[in-house]
Amino acid sequence: MPSNRVVILRNRVCPYCRIDLSPGNESTEHVVGRKFVPKGTLENQWNLILKACDNCNGNKADLEDDISAITMQPDVSGQHFGSHPQLAKDAAHKATKASSRHTGKAVGDSQPNLVVKGELAKGVSVTFNFTGQAVISPERAFDLAAYHFRAFFFYLTFNPGDGCGPELPGVYAEIQAVSKRDWGNDVARAFMARTRSWEPQLVFTTASGHFRLAIRKHPDKQMWSLATEWNENYRVMALCGEESDLREFMSGLPAMGGEVYRGADGSTLIARTEKQLATEDDDLFAP
Numbered sequence: 001m002p003s004n005r006v007v008i009l010r011n012r013v014c015p016y017c018r019i020d021l022s023p024g025n026e027s028t029e030h031v032v033g034r035k036f037v038p039k040g041t042l043e044n045q046w047n048l049i050l051k052a053c054d055n056c057n058g059n060k061a062d063l064e065d066d067i068s069a070i071t072m073q074p075d076v077s078g079q080h081f082g083s084h085p086q087l088a089k090d091a092a093h094k095a096t097k098a099s100s101r102h103t104g105k106a107v108g109d110s111q112p113n114l115v116v117k118g119e120l121a122k123g124v125s126v127t128f129n130f131t132g133q134a135v136i137s138p139e140r141a142f143d144l145a146a147y148h149f150r151a152f153f154f155y156l157t158f159n160p161g162d163g164c165g166p167e168l169p170g171v172y173a174e175i176q177a178v179s180k181r182d183w184g185n186d187v188a189r190a191f192m193a194r195t196r197s198w199e200p201q202l203v204f205t206t207a208s209g210h211f212r213l214a215i216r217k218h219p220d221k222q223m224w225s226l227a228t229e230w231n232e233n234y235r236v237m238a239l240c241g242e243e244s245d246l247r248e249f250m251s252g253l254p255a256m257g258g259e260v261y262r263g264a265d266g267s268t269l270i271a272r273t274e275k276q277l278a279t280e281d282d283d284l285f286a287p
Helices: 054-072 085-097 138-156 186-195 242-251
Strands: 007-010 026-030 045-053 113-121 124-131 171-179 201-204 211-217 223-230 234-241 259-262 270-273
Touching: 026 054, 045 054, 045 138, 054 138, 054 186, 054 223, 054 234, 138 171, 138 201, 138 211, 138 223, 138 234, 171 186, 171 242, 186 223, 186 234, 223 242, 234 242
Parallel strands: 007 045
Antiparallel strands: 026 045, 113 124, 171 234, 201 211, 211 223, 223 234, 259 270
16 A cells, blocks of 8 residues: 555445446545545555545435534644644634534534532532533444445455446444543554454554554454544444344443432433553554
């Protein structure tokens, strides 16, 4: 796999939905979107370019729009997760131009606010206000990741003779979509540890570190692990394969846990401490 140039597939079917392509329903697709990562980071770096149907290309672009903007935003202290000089510039631009599909507002105006009220002592009430980062709908994160996984699996198995490749095998199982401040949670660590020894099929980093992906195959079963990282800030982990094998794997994952708080209005809040992942313990994308 070249590290400094694009690979172009001459495919005849859409890698996402499998329909036959024709000049009337196809468009060029950059699997790692040029606007999804900081401007210029894909220059002289690896990417996959192929054809996709107009419908899938449009749906993927819509997912990329706010997810790119949100994953580029700094944390609540104003600290960016990456150090590339273009990242802060693009983040500021997208904060006002991109709209969160979760809130319907500009990404920069979509930080969640939580107000907690209680009684410190008899007759003494307290109020706490918490502000977090704009959030990505897990459904949208898994949908975008599925586009990435399908395209790169298509590349792995592509047959130039018929311009086609198989789709992701079996069932697509969502494991976790998580931001950087919680990459060390129990489920993420268990997924990383249990799939680390699987046979690497495709593991790479591109866009100056702003896009990473790993596809590994279980040595004995028809089961693949799928992981991707966006803008040094957000990871999605999934599996595909035989349903019975997936169920067995997932049953061995730990529960996330957390403290349950119930408000007087009947609302429920589950809170837990986020767990960061030390660099030396991070081998999700190790070759």
